[in-house]
Amino acid sequence: MSSSPPTAKRKLQPGESDGAAEDISGWSGCAACPLRERGFCAVLLQEREGVLDLQRREHMVRARQHLYRAKDKARHIAIIREGIAFRYVVVPDGRRQILSFALPGDFLSTSFLARDTANFSVQALTPVRMCVFDKADLQRFIREEPNAIGAFFEMCVLEKERYEAQIVDLGRRNSDERIARFLIQFATHFGWTGEDGFSFAFPVRQQHMADLLGLTQVHVSRVVSKFRRAGLIELSGGLLQIVDANGLRTAAGVRNN
Amino acid sequence: MSSSPPTAKRKLQPGESDGAAEDISGWSGCAACPLRERGFCAVLLQEREGVLDLQRREHMVRARQHLYRAKDKARHIAIIREGIAFRYVVVPDGRRQILSFALPGDFLSTSFLARDTANFSVQALTPVRMCVFDKADLQRFIREEPNAIGAFFEMCVLEKERYEAQIVDLGRRNSDERIARFLIQFATHFGWTGEDGFSFAFPVRQQHMADLLGLTQVHVSRVVSKFRRAGLIELSGGLLQIVDANGLRTAAGVRNN
């Protein structure tokens, strides 16, 4: 009856089970924060028209450390200031699925506002600097500032829409399309506006792409190599360059022209 | 460069492009509604401690009719009272992906509270009776009743969690597991508590399962037949019976005992 799994089983990588983040440094303030104007922080600042009086701290975690472990009780709510993290779940037999990436300005999930725990874990992909609020504190803030909840609701809906897109990718697009679309999305998030030659830091490993897109690392390697040989992208040394934007869009299944 | 699609292309079925729902009948009230005590309606009733004074109507739509079409401006917000609908997306080359089912008590997406439009369409799978609120009306209600928004936020988070589970299924589970898990979920939603022999109305076609689970109808047929031959389920005449619960759970990749 049971057939073998369709996707790669992953062994735990060394260093992967690092403890939770605990490197707490001082608070450097919002004034210098590049996120001041964006996302949730913008809402906060807007609400109070000036300085925020929420309790907060700044954490710094190394790459591969966990920001949160599935089923743990979350006492804090964090927002990413610098770096990249990812939310993932591991199925019983060891296969890993990445749900989404958390990029600067992203919440470590709006879910924690309504839930004490989550089914996914969160791990730093690069070193991550984050801003941590006490959960009870933030909930009080929300009660006092009726407009804030709207902002959270908005964020929640946005996460949901991202998931919807990902479900369509996983269910109905082949590996070429998934990978090309991921690269495009990622580049777009980092300021790409569609032109040829755009180049940016790309710390994502093939294993991450595989686990996000429901593929194996080996297959991702083949497709990336194919894209490279076809002159669509250049990818080495942690730098990704979009060489042929139209070509990449075509590979992604987007109709150009 | 481009390879052929991984999944079935679907031709539009006859009758599938029916117009939007317009069969408006009178309002039969909340008193007799089986959903009175559950989900959003419970929240509404709790808020006002008695009768709701929101404008509303009752719509009845036939199977295969659309409750909403992607990109349309949504003026209403609906809650399903009876029947089953599904949210889906069609990718440019005709492949369809079902995002989720909407069952009695479910909202026709919390997204519409924050958005005018959605990227998915919603279609009735069976005849659907739904309760329709005017969007502006409901938004006013939310502003006046500060606790209501919390309930919506909660629902939004719940939808998100369902999507997370589905992403894991699509990315990291094989067809047997996906189908078995879907059957289990569905049965559970309709009152199954895990015992052998549970039987219930199952109006879902193989094409729906295929489009939900990222498979083809043909492959779903094979797996369902296999389950049947293995004595796990009985499925015919729109009735599904769970014959061997443990066997089905095993097929789903859940460790028994």
Added chain:
DNA sequence: CGTTGGCTTGATAATCGTCAATTTTAGTGG
């Protein structure tokens, strides 16, 4: 300079899709 993590590549195989024919089931009108 050996070790480690990440990537590449080849050979082979499993899963799942495609195509097409056929049967079964459900629905409709006489």
Added chain:
DNA sequence: CCACTAAAATTGACGATTATCAAGCCAACG
């Protein structure tokens, strides 16, 4: 109630996509 028709499901043969296994390469780094 039967005949007819459309929809849905089944089945077989075949093929494509993607996984698995395994070996080797490369660059970073202590």
